[in-house]
Amino acid sequence: xxxxxxxxxxxxxxxxxxxxxxxxxxxxxxxxxxxxxxxxxxxxxxxxxxxxxxxxxxxxxxxxxxxxxxxxxxxxxxxxxxxxxxxxxxxxxxxxxxxxxxxxxx
Amino acid sequence: xxxxxxxxxxxxxxxxxxxxxxxxxxxxxxxxxxxxxxxxxxxxxxxxxxxxxxxxxxxxxxxxxxxxxxxxxxxxxxxxxxxxxxxxxxxxxxxxxxxxxxxxxxxxxxxxxxxxxxxxxxxxxxxxxxxxxxxxxxxxxxxxxxxxxxxxxxxxxxxxxxxxxxxxxxxxxxxxxxxxxxxxxxxxxxxxxxxxxxxxxxxxxxxxxxxxxxxxxxxxxxxxxxxxxxxxxxxxxxxxxxxxxxxxxxxxxxxxxxxxxxxxxxxxxxxxxxxxxxxxxxxxxxxxxxxxxxxxxxxxxxxxxxxxxxxxxxxxxxxxxxxxxxxxxxxxxxxxxxx
Numbered sequence: 013x014x015x016x017x018x019x020x021x022x023x024x025x026x027x028x029x030x031x032x033x034x035x036x037x038x039x040x041x042x043x044x045x046x047x048x049x050x051x052x053x054x055x056x057x058x059x060x061x062x063x064x065x066x067x068x069x070x071x072x073x074x075x076x077x078x079x080x081x082x083x084x085x086x087x088x089x090x091x092x093x094x095x096x097x098x099x100x101x102x103x104x105x106x107x108x109x110x111x112x113x114x115x116x117x118x
Numbered sequence: 119x120x121x122x123x124x125x126x127x128x129x130x131x132x133x134x135x136x137x138x139x140x141x142x143x144x145x146x147x148x149x150x151x152x153x154x155x156x157x158x159x160x161x162x163x164x165x166x167x168x169x170x171x172x173x174x175x176x177x178x179x180x181x182x183x184x185x186x187x188x189x190x191x192x193x194x195x196x197x198x199x200x201x202x203x204x205x206x207x208x209x210x211x212x213x214x215x216x217x218x219x220x221x222x223x224x225x226x227x228x229x230x231x232x233x234x235x236x237x238x239x240x241x242x243x244x245x246x247x248x249x250x251x252x253x254x255x256x257x258x259x260x261x262x263x264x265x266x267x268x269x270x271x272x273x274x275x276x277x278x279x280x281x282x283x284x285x286x287x288x289x290x291x292x293x294x295x296x297x298x299x300x301x302x303x304x305x306x307x308x309x310x311x312x313x314x315x316x317x318x319x320x321x322x323x324x325x326x327x328x329x330x331x332x333x334x335x336x337x338x339x340x341x342x343x344x345x346x347x348x349x350x351x352x353x354x355x356x357x358x359x360x361x362x363x364x365x366x367x368x369x370x371x372x373x374x375x376x377x378x379x380x381x382x383x384x385x386x387x388x389x390x391x392x393x394x395x396x397x398x399x400x401x402x403x404x405x406x407x408x409x410x411x412x413x414x415x416x417x418x419x420x421x422x423x424x425x426x427x428x429x430x431x432x433x434x435x436x437x438x439x440x441x442x443x444x445x446x447x448x449x450x451x452x453x454x455x456x457x
Contacts (some may be wrong), residue, residue, distance in 0.1 A: 030287055030288050
């Protein structure tokens with residue numbers, strides 16, 4: 013059996029969105045969160061909490077704001093690499109029960 | 119673009135290139151329900167090469183780099199070979215958006231002249247054919263994409279997203295990825311031309327736009343490295359932070375037309391219009407015939423009025439918290455339609 017790749021998961025997420033298996037309210041919450049702060053989306057995946065989103069940023073972001081205002085379940089932030097030492101990868105994990113509790117594919 | 123060796127040209131608006139959207143004719147072999155330009159087989163407006171040659175020369179001097187043809191169906195333009203050859207000799211990169219009916223071996227010499235072609239879609243087969251009012255339209259459009267890939271031409275699929283086609287986006291993207299297309303553009307349905315009368319119900323809601331944007335992000339990540347996917351939506355708050363891209367029109371320092379108006383639309387009637395075909399005619403700033411008139415006689419850089427509009431648009435965007443199609447948003451602010 014072919015292993016599931018991260019890209020397969022991202023395509024499956026798009027399919028679940030397209031088939032309206034994720035409610036408008038949840039979509040609004042995710043999309044507005046993702047779009048704010050000028051952060052460039054690196055990828056989106058399912059995670060134990062529902063959905064995790066990788067941002068890339070070369071600007072300072074406020075972790076306090078992310079933690080206190082957004083109520084993410086988890087935030088991971090680390091330098092992206094030696095060659096681009098001022099670029100950071102930020103992974104936030106959001107609690108989306110529709111995605112966390114069931115099978116991944118749409 | 120490089121204006122001087124080693125010195126990149128300043129950005130002009132949100133497009134990556136300074137672009138002329140030329141609609142050389144209004145005629146089309148189709149009469150789609152949602153056509154923003156109300157094109158049809160009976161539409162007669164057309165621009166002659168005698169008008170276009172001097173205008174294109176002038177516009178190249180005004181800093182435009184890309185000539186993007188639409189219509190009507192651009193592949194029906196009777197002097198298409200001359201038009202593309204002339205534009206390329208001026209240094210324009212040439213692209214077009216087509217319904218695909220004339221993208222095949224029979225028209226190879228025309229296809230070959232373009233740097234790239236985009237084929238327009240409105241959904242998978244059933245929805246597409248219903249919107250196009252033609253039962254063969256989808257198969258022909260897909261065949262056009264296959265032909266472009268086979269001959270190694272830069273190819274894209276431009277997908278107009280409506281409520282009818284929103285759920286079909288992932289399957290469509292998968293289909294064109296298997297064909298080997300270079301890019302997909304996801305374009306929210308705009309209420310212009312024939313659409314408000316014949317195709318208003320499928321307009322996307324605010325919730326649909328949220329969903330489309332997130333789908334576009336997931337698909338872009340899912341096909342990264344294989345195919346470029348762009349969604350014509352951005353968050354209003356992010357847009358409000360990007361005013362620097364419009365500096366030359368906001369501070370009045372634009373000296374060339376492309377500094378102020380990008381893209382520039384030329385209608386089949388020859389009107390010079392900012393940004394979109396359906397932009398309010400009150401913002402038209404002349405005709406292509408005026409472009410080549412005596413210096414200073416008939417047209418001026420539309421910096422003042424357009425600058426005020428762009429300023430209003432950014433102000434409006436800063437007060438919103440939603441995903442917007444920037445150019446449609448500009449049009450709506452220009453029409454006084456935003457609430």
